[in-house]
Amino acid sequence: MGGCLSKPKPVEVKVELTLLEKEKETDVMSPNGKASPFSDGRPNGAPGHCSDEDSTPALRSHHKPHDYVEASVCHVKDLENGQMREVDLGSGRALLIKEHGEFSAIGHKCPHYGAPLVKGVLSKGHVRCPWHGACFNISTGDIEDFPGLDSLPTFQVRVEKDKVIIRANKQALQSQKRTKVMTKCSAVVNANTGFSHVLIIGAGPAGLVCAETLRQEGFTDRIVMCTMDKHQPYDRAKLSKSLESTAEHLRLRSMEFFQNHDIELLTEKEIASVDVRSKTVTFRDGLKMEYRKLFIATGSKPKPLNYKGKDVENVFYLRTPEDANNIARLVNNKNAVIVGTSFIGMEVAAALTDKAHSVSVIGIESVPFRKVLGEKVGKAIMKMFETNRVKFYMLNEVSEMRGQHGQLKEVVLKSGKVLRADVCVIGTGSIPATSFLKQSGIHMDSKGFITVSKMMQTNVDGIFAGGDIAMFPLSLRSNKKVNVPHWQMAHMHGRVAALNMMGRIVEIKTVPYFWAAMFGKSIRYAGHGEGFDDVVIQGDLDELKFVAFYTKSEEVVAVASMNYDPIVSRVAEVFGSGKGIKKRDVETGDMSWLIDKGTQ
Numbered sequence: 001m002g003g004c005l006s007k008p009k010p011v012e013v014k015v016e017l018t019l020l021e022k023e024k025e026t027d028v029m030s031p032n033g034k035a036s037p038f039s040d041g042r043p044n045g046a047p048g049h050c051s052d053e054d055s056t057p058a059l060r061s062h063h064k065p066h067d068y069v070e071a072s073v074c075h076v077k078d079l080e081n082g083q084m085r086e087v088d089l090g091s092g093r094a095l096l097i098k099e100h101g102e103f104s105a106i107g108h109k110c111p112h113y114g115a116p117l118v119k120g121v122l123s124k125g126h127v128r129c130p131w132h133g134a135c136f137n138i139s140t141g142d143i144e145d146f147p148g149l150d151s152l153p154t155f156q157v158r159v160e161k162d163k164v165i166i167r168a169n170k171q172a173l174q175s176q177k178r179t180k181v182m183t184k185c186s187a188v189v190n191a192n193t194g195f196s197h198v199l200i201i202g203a204g205p206a207g208l209v210c211a212e213t214l215r216q217e218g219f220t221d222r223i224v225m226c227t228m229d230k231h232q233p234y235d236r237a238k239l240s241k242s243l244e245s246t247a248e249h250l251r252l253r254s255m256e257f258f259q260n261h262d263i264e265l266l267t268e269k270e271i272a273s274v275d276v277r278s279k280t281v282t283f284r285d286g287l288k289m290e291y292r293k294l295f296i297a298t299g300s301k302p303k304p305l306n307y308k309g310k311d312v313e314n315v316f317y318l319r320t321p322e323d324a325n326n327i328a329r330l331v332n333n334k335n336a337v338i339v340g341t342s343f344i345g346m347e348v349a350a351a352l353t354d355k356a357h358s359v360s361v362i363g364i365e366s367v368p369f370r371k372v373l374g375e376k377v378g379k380a381i382m383k384m385f386e387t388n389r390v391k392f393y394m395l396n397e398v399s400e401m402r403g404q405h406g407q408l409k410e411v412v413l414k415s416g417k418v419l420r421a422d423v424c425v426i427g428t429g430s431i432p433a434t435s436f437l438k439q440s441g442i443h444m445d446s447k448g449f450i451t452v453s454k455m456m457q458t459n460v461d462g463i464f465a466g467g468d469i470a471m472f473p474l475s476l477r478s479n480k481k482v483n484v485p486h487w488q489m490a491h492m493h494g495r496v497a498a499l500n501m502m503g504r505i506v507e508i509k510t511v512p513y514f515w516a517a518m519f520g521k522s523i524r525y526a527g528h529g530e531g532f533d534d535v536v537i538q539g540d541l542d543e544l545k546f547v548a549f550y551t552k553s554e555e556v557v558a559v560a561s562m563n564y565d566p567i568v569s570r571v572a573e574v575f576g577s578g579k580g581i582k583k584r585d586v587e588t589g590d591m592s593w594l595i596d597k598g599t600q
Ligand SMILES: Cc1cc2nc3c(=O)[nH]c(=O)nc-3n(C[C@H](O)[C@H](O)[C@H](O)COP(=O)(O)OP(=O)(O)OC[C@H]3O[C@@H](n4cnc5c(N)ncnc54)[C@H](O)[C@@H]3O)c2cc1C
Pocket: 201, 202, 203, 204, 205, 206, 207, 226, 227, 228, 229, 236, 237, 238, 239, 240, 269, 270, 271, 272, 297, 298, 299, 300, 318, 319, 344, 433, 436, 466, 467, 468, 469, 485, 486, 487, 488, 490, 513, 514, 515, 516, 517
């Protein structure tokens, strides 16, 4: 197989001894309020490492010596600079890292979906997750790029007689995640008043991260977040992968969380219009609310498909947990037809194969994913679907949905072909949910995307926008304004908007990253491949073990992979550092250089 990365030697998980329960008497509080029992410096010359799990006041006051475990985990020479190792402390594992001669230790599992971070990419003070590209600071454990809401716990490290010793809070070792400390609202608020200092329209990842960032960064005024959904924020990206999951299973934060952090969440509240002169929004039910700062993050909605027979039942667009649950309920041993070969359509087709009697996919292109992943990759993935009993009707479109007693029975194609169908899922793209802003004066392009600056600021002072609806300058593509409708990007937009609302003047800097999952395999993708003119493939497409580099002229602009981790995260590191990758570099098949390029 061509193009294998020469990987660093695998290092085994090793426990030398689980020393303690022989605890330090009490933790000495350092002046910054963090527990730092080893604050008088470490033999390896590194400054004392503070433990963030101790930074929550509630935890701090309750931590007792027996809440901690201490273990000698390896010899100082066991790790080279730039290496990571998962180590066992008896009560749980930690990720031990050596960079620039210093050791640090953080949680070993990504708080997003639990990926082993030891298989990720260590680079310039952070580790990037191998699965979906979230980044964590190795000193603070803080999440620096997304997806995911939580950060990692950090653990104290010291070197004694050439042994590396980690001291960790047992609870933090178990949970492997840490929610950042947040302020509460200190403004006098009458919940019935129609005024909020910050009003967030939309409770998807962009809206949610905006609200959380404000509280994490010390914002103490009122925050109201409203959503048309009847649910609390949930993991929408899982809908097409796990159709049976309920809104409860997919919930991102509990109601208690919102109450504890004074983030007022209004569900089933649709905004009908925004008046930028009086700084007032009007809800569909007639209520009005004034705002000082507004963040618009209303996401996408499915692009409607034109066909005859609109009143026939059991035809779905997939947007909500109810849509997903209904599809799953109706499809057992029935004939399912998917219209559209986008990521959503294809994920649903894959998820239905073990439930439905038959699964047929109708696509307007010659192969699925051709526009995003290219012809060759699209064909390889199509073959995987065919092997799993999925029938394709490509270069085709739907003309009619025919029913019997109002229920779907047949899907008629423009070619004249008639397919038996009991359930149909339409996944033919999406449009920005911004029609309510048409008369507002907020600048939108001809397709309804809101154009924003690098600070996620619209043309109207005090109004920010982010997530799927935003056209923003992407530094990776010379600040060309682009739309990147990814879960990860929406998080980052929310964070940047919040910081700028607080006057921090922060420009967006991130590498687009997304994934899709089918038949237990994941496609990972980083960069922005729009307008690519060639694809360089290394690995084996037939085996579905490959990396594809999308190039424009002589530059690599995006990368996709299957079964080739952590190459997409590695390339994302190179892109993120501002260095380019040349087409000739990836054509050789030897990509060992990539390891250095991403970490220098
Ligand atoms: C089925 C499915 C699977 C996906 N899978 C993936 C994946 O695997 N990987 C990936 O990277 N991306 C995936 N995506 C895309 C990803 O979900 C989006 O990029 C992301 O959700 C965008 O976040 P957002 O905050 O901009 O908006 P959304 O998450 O769409 O949230 C929009 C919010 O705005 C609210 N809203 C809309 N209009 C109004 C209004 N007028 N008044 C009040 N509230 C309003 C909605 O109720 C909702 O709360 C998937 C999308 C879908 C639908």
